[in-house]
Amino acid sequence: MTTHLGVMILFAACVAGVFGALLREEPREELRLAARIFTGLVFGAYALGWVMYVAFR
Amino acid sequence: MADPNASVPIGKGAADRARAPESDRALPNAWLVVALAWIVPGAGHLMVGRMRKAVMFCAALMLMTSIGLAFGGRLFPFQMSEPLVFLAAVAQWALLVPRLVAEMAGWGQGRVVAITYEYGNTFLIVAGLLNLLVMFDAFDRARGRRRS
Numbered sequence: 001m002t003t004h005l006g007v008m009i010l011f012a013a014c015v016a017g018v019f020g021a022l023l024r025e026e027p028r029e030e031l032r033l034a035a036r037i038f039t040g041l042v043f044g045a046y047a048l049g050w051v052m053y054v055a056f057r
Numbered sequence: 058m059a060d061p062n063a064s065v066p067i068g069k070g071a072a073d074r075a076r077a078p079e080s081d082r083a084l085p086n087a088w089l090v091v092a093l094a095w096i097v098p099g100a101g102h103l104m105v106g107r108m109r110k111a112v113m114f115c116a117a118l119m120l121m122t123s124i125g126l127a128f129g130g131r132l133f134p135f136q137m138s139e140p141l142v143f144l145a146a147v148a149q150w151a152l153l154v155p156r157l158v159a160e161m162a163g164w165g166q167g168r169v170v171a172i173t174y175e176y177g178n179t180f181l182i183v184a185g186l187l188n189l190l191v192m193f194d195a196f197d198r199a200r201g202r203r204r205s
Binding site: 018027 | 176180
């Protein structure tokens with residue numbers, strides 16, 4: 001897995017998992033927060049990538 | 058009317074008074090917990106009785122370190138002449154055993170020509186920084202500042 005997107009997804013999953021476990025106590029809440037962080041990281045980076053592509057091409 | 062703070066010894070600080078006596082279980086020494094969390098990721102949480110979190114932290118941080126090394130990331134030395142290299146080394150040393158094992162095994166030389174080199178560095182550095190947060194959390198739990 002050496003594509004930008006693949007590595008980013010892997011990175012986001014690890015970071016989201018750690019922050020979910022750090023910031024919440026119940027397993028269900030941990031999972032929900034981790035999912036939100038993961039989604040934010042991946043889609044945020046994706047959106048930012050498009051913004052930069054459009055702005056600087 | 059009963060005093061709600063009657064069980065709190067006189068002379069304790071505000072932070073101590075704010076702690077709720079949720080458990081009768083004696084908490085381990087906070088500095089020992091931090092030291093263990095530094096040595097092995099997740100060990101601090103194991104000490105304060107949070108088995109699931111300990112496994113989660115250990116798995117995630119070990120995975121990140123392994124990915125970083127597999128991607129050709131570099132284990133940075135303490136090099137004062139290069140401030141960013143120095144800071145990267147500080148972050149990486151926040152994971153003691155994985156860092157030592159990788160160094161003794163000869164991994165982490167850094168393949169600069171690899172397309173994943175910078176990704177590898179990012180994984181290694183962020184794994185260390187996340188372990189710093191895990192250490193702080195373990196310290197707070199050992200001090201009774203967080204529900205444990």
